[in-house]
Amino acid sequence: MHPLAGNFENLKDNEIETKIQDLSRKYFMTHNSDVQQQISMILSDYNQELSRRRQAALEKMMKTADKSIDNLVKVN
DSSP: OOTTSOOSTTOOHHHHHHHHHHHHHHHHHOOOHHHHHHHHHHHHHHHHHHHHHHHHHHHHHHHHHHHHHHHHOOOO
16 A cells, blocks of 8 residues: 555545546656656555445445345245
8 A cells, every 4th residue: 555545444435536537647647757656556556445345335235136136036
């Protein structure tokens, strides 16, 4: 984790997406490879956090979906 990335727990998903867009724009605005490397590291952290949240939401949805499917299928 990049030390300047901060704490992700206080951010909403749309705030993380906004930060990813902003950092991506800034990455291509600069031609300084050192700055690009630092931005890339922070972008990676934000993308990993967003991916982790989406995976957790998908797993939660799958757990609740499995229960509702059992009620729909009737075996004689």
